[in-house]
Amino acid sequence: KLAKDTFDRVVAGLADATGASSGPTVPGTPGSEPPSVAEPTQPREPLPPKPDQAEPQPRTATGTDTGAPRNARAQQGAHLTTSQGARLRETDHSLKAGERGPTLLQDHHLREKITHFDHERIPERVVHARGAAAHGVFVGYGTATSISRAGFLADGKETPVFVRFSTVLGSRGSADTVRDTRGFATKFYTDEGTFDLVGNNIPVFFIQDGIKFPDIIHAGKPHPDREIPQAQSAHDTFWDFVSLHTEAQHHTMWNMSDRGIPRSYRMMEGFGVHTFRCENEAGETSLVKFHWKPRLGVHSLTWEEAQLANGFDPDFHRRDLADAIEAGAYPAWELGVQVFPDTPEQTYEGIDLLDPTKIVPEEIAPVQPVGLMVLTANPTNYFAETEQVAFHVGHLPPGIDVTDDPLMQARLFSYVDTQLTRLGGPNFSQLPINRPHAPVNDMLRDGFHQHGVHAGVAPYSPNSLDGGCPFTAGGDADVSAFKDLPVRVPEASKVRDAPASYDDHFSQARLFWRSMSAVEQEHIIRAYTFELGKCYEEAVKQRQLQCLANIDPVLCSEVATGLGLEAPEPTEELVEATPSPALSQVGGEWPPDGRLVGIVVDPDAGLDGVEAVRQAVFDAGMVPLVVAPHGGEVDGVPVQRTFATVRSIELDVVLLAGAPAPAPDALPQRDAKAGAEDASRVDPRVLLLVEEAFRHAKAIGAWGEGSRVLELAGCSGAPGVVSGDDATQVLGDVQQLMASHRVWERFATTTG
Numbered sequence: 050k051l052a053k054d055t056f057d058r059v060v061a062g063l064a065d066a067t068g069a070s071s072g073p074t075v076p077g078t079p080g081s082e083p084p085s086v087a088e089p090t091q092p093r094e095p096l097p098p099k100p101d102q103a104e105p106q107p108r109t110a111t112g113t114d115t116g117a118p119r120n121a122r123a124q125q126g127a128h129l130t131t132s133q134g135a136r137l138r139e140t141d142h143s144l145k146a147g148e149r150g151p152t153l154l155q156d157h158h159l160r161e162k163i164t165h166f167d168h169e170r171i172p173e174r175v176v177h178a179r180g181a182a183a184h185g186v187f188v189g190y191g192t193a194t195s196i197s198r199a200g201f202l203a204d205g206k207e208t209p210v211f212v213r214f215s216t217v218l219g220s221r222g223s224a225d226t227v228r229d230t231r232g233f234a235t236k237f238y239t240d241e242g243t244f245d246l247v248g249n250n251i252p253v254f255f256i257q258d259g260i261k262f263p264d265i266i267h268a269g270k271p272h273p274d275r276e277i278p279q280a281q282s283a284h285d286t287f288w289d290f291v292s293l294h295t296e297a298q299h300h301t302m303w304n305m306s307d308r309g310i311p312r313s314y315r316m317m318e319g320f321g322v323h324t325f326r327c328e329n330e331a332g333e334t335s336l337v338k339f340h341w342k343p344r345l346g347v348h349s350l351t352w353e354e355a356q357l358a359n360g361f362d363p364d365f366h367r368r369d370l371a372d373a374i375e376a377g378a379y380p381a382w383e384l385g386v387q388v389f390p391d392t393p394e395q396t397y398e399g400i401d402l403l404d405p406t407k408i409v410p411e412e413i414a415p416v417q418p419v420g421l422m423v424l425t426a427n428p429t430n431y432f433a434e435t436e437q438v439a440f441h442v443g444h445l446p447p448g449i450d451v452t453d454d455p456l457m458q459a460r461l462f463s464y465v466d467t468q469l470t471r472l473g474g475p476n477f478s479q480l481p482i483n484r485p486h487a488p489v490n491d492m493l494r495d496g497f498h499q500h501g502v503h504a505g506v507a508p509y510s511p512n513s514l515d516g517g518c519p520f521t522a523g524g525d526a527d528v529s530a531f532k533d534l535p536v537r538v539p540e541a542s543k544v545r546d547a548p549a550s551y552d553d554h555f556s557q558a559r560l561f562w563r564s565m566s567a568v569e570q571e572h573i574i575r576a577y578t579f580e581l582g583k584c585y586e587e588a589v590k591q592r593q594l595q596c597l598a599n600i601d602p603v604l605c606s607e608v609a610t611g612l613g614l615e616a617p618e619p620t621e622e623l624v625e626a627t628p629s630p631a632l633s634q635v636g637g638e639w640p641p642d643g644r645l646v647g648i649v650v651d652p653d654a655g656l657d658g659v660e661a662v663r664q665a666v667f668d669a670g671m672v673p674l675v676v677a678p679h680g681g682e683v684d685g686v687p688v689q690r691t692f693a694t695v696r697s698i699e700l701d702v703v704l705l706a707g708a709p710a711p712a713p714d715a716l717p718q719r720d721a722k723a724g725a726e727d728a729s730r731v732d733p734r735v736l737l738l739v740e741e742a743f744r745h746a747k748a749i750g751a752w753g754e755g756s757r758v759l760e761l762a763g764c765s766g767a768p769g770v771v772s773g774d775d776a777t778q779v780l781g782d783v784q785q786l787m788a789s790h791r792v793w794e795r796f797a798t799t800t801g
């Protein structure tokens with residue numbers, strides 16, 4: 050209830066500020082303005098950004114408000130200039146000695162233009178290179194003040210945020226829907242300094258100590274000889290490493306589950322992974338794990354959808370996020386915390402809180418909501434914002450601190466270090482997207498790309514020449530980050546080793562497996578079988594089967610059967626694991642905001658019920674897409690997709706308002722085999738759409754002639770397939786099916 054109130058307030062506030070309606074707007078939808086794209090005939094100022102691209106208030110390099118309008122950009126004036134502001138007469142021809150003569154070295158404009166172009170690319174991130182991001186706002190509930198004095202958690206406090214989602218392994222141009230972990234990094238521009246929560250959509254990590262990070266990444270990245278496969282874990286080096294380095298098995302199990310192929314960034318959980326130490330006003334500390342809970346629920350693609358999307362729409366997740374925000378279907382997450390007493394052992398119910406390969410099940414430590422984040426604006430410029438944003442685990446506000454988790458400790462070093470190469474020097478925090486919103490008065494000076502024009506003569510402390518400025522907070526604990534909590538360090542000798550509790554590598558992988566429904570277990574079996582099936586080395590497959598035997602014998606034998614290998618016996622005792630229902634994605638009902646509803650029409654047979662259904666879809670916060678044999682309009686209704694441009698992966702639901710006949714230029718016709726004659730009377734691309742939607746367990750609805758397509762596709766009367774005479778009634782039934790995301794009973798299972 051609290052979250053809903055806050056969500057409505059944020060969205061309403063936004064509508065007031067931008068004059069935008071809070072519902073989705075698609076071209077051609079009742080109430081939306083038709084887009085106007087006119088050829089310019091007169092010089093004019095650069096176009097203003099769209100309402101969903103409002104960027105944070107610009108700050109100077111030292112953090113104060115510039116007073117410049119939001120979205121102040123490097124483009125000014127109506128005319129083309131050089132980088133020095135000199136007006137240019139033309140930019141299409143280089144300066145030559147005669148029309149057919151050689152180009153002259155003195156052409157400064159040519160050289161400036163080409164030189165700048167030559168240097169447009171910067172090194173991509175060594176991991177998480179492929180990403181998409183958005184601006185938004187975080188609103189505190191005030192429920193966390195008992196554990197942390199961080200001001201952004203206070204009741205009703207609004208803090209601007211920028212969130213970047215990413216895949217880990219692929220390069221910048223790789224596909225979105227690969228099987229991988231997803232990054233979920235949030236920059237909170239708090240009044241007390243920036244807080245970066247640099248997490249993933251999986252709550253555990255492959256390694257327990259950051260010193261192993263280059264090893265796991267080298268193993269997962271493409272092979273160094275041929276540089277294949279791109280953005281995949283289905284290859285020998287990955288499975289070689291994780292089967293030898295068995296602490297990776299828990300994370301790997303999550304990757305092989307449906308969590309490895311999310312439906313949308315909007316439908317992922319996020320996790321801070323590590324345990325943090327929080328401190329309240331009274332100086333009391335507690336150990337805390339951060340969770341992001343999506344308002345739309347946690348949903349995934351099917352494996353076939355993911356593979357199809359990699360080809361048909363490699364930008365699937367990036368497009369989904371931007372489209373949803375542009376349509377006003379703002380994605381939202383509740384931030385939650387699991388809180389544990391800060392005991393010297395730093396364990397909870399026997400679980401080591403410093404071991405990042407372990408979760409604490411929500412059933413024994415509930416996730417308590419502390420605030421709501423709503424993403425409300427797309428980046429204005431991908432490079433300036435999404436590419437140049439730089440996160441760091443050590444960017445912490447007062448009241449949130451690190452722990453001795455050895456993975457976290459290594460990260461504290463790595464993130465600044467990588468930006469030095471990637472962003473070309475130490476002044477990356479002066480880039481607009483990285484500028485804190487709190488005033489900055491550091492004594493850092495000079496370096497590449499210095500934007501600050503620092504005044505004064507004494508950038509050192511103590512000084513008297515600048516009046517002793519800037520002053521430290523001294524004893525004022527309220528304003529000081531890095532308070533250096535007096536946490537006791539155990540008396541010990543230097544040692545390259547880990548505690549005995551870190552030796553348990555299989556019990557939580559087993560806990561995860563046991564928490565899955567039969568459908569989810571089936572998907573996991575098939576994922577392991579696919580991935581190991583893509584390996585060439587039998588020794589690697591056998592070693593991974595041995596790991597699976599130590600997790601669960603049924604899982605192991607099913608995968609072994611798929612690979613045509615013997616299932617080994619466990620070499621470790623199989624400890625009993627109590628399932629954690631919170632880990633399963635099956636069950637529950639979720640809002641349909643921003644879902645895409647395809648409505649297939651037959652222009653030759655009229656659009657009975659289509660307008661009413663479009664309006665009802667729109668009113669429910671979803672996006673109707675009319676699909677027809679050709680573009681333009683059908684009976685005055687705009688067509689958003691043609692049979693040539695639509696594929697099942699894009700649609701959450703397929704509705705059939707007609708049974709369009711094949712177009713003369715459609716795909717090759719089927720042979721006139723028995724039964725094929727009837728089918729050939731409907732466009733084969735429509736049949737394919739329905740067949741795929743059925744295989745992907747999506748809801749399908751039909752009315753009138755549309756019901757004939759269901760007969761021909763052989764899915765009439767199957768679970769989750771609705772037909773009737775009344776179009777809006779059919780839509781109502783379909784909407785109920787959508788609430789549980791998939792028609793789960795359509796999947797075959799072997800374990801359930």
Ligand code: HDD
Nearest residue numbers: 174176177213232233234248249259262322459463464467
């Ligand atoms: Fe990392 C980027 C998340 C362990 C070193 N990491 C990066 C990003 C995310 C994570 C989401 C992308 C941020 C963005 O969008 O710009 N990383 C994690 C999580 C980890 C983790 C959840 C374990 C709990 N990372 C980790 C370790 C190391 C790094 C152990 C090194 C010792 N990570 C990096 C990096 C990156 C990075 C090389 C690449 C680009 C960047 O930092 O800015 O420094």
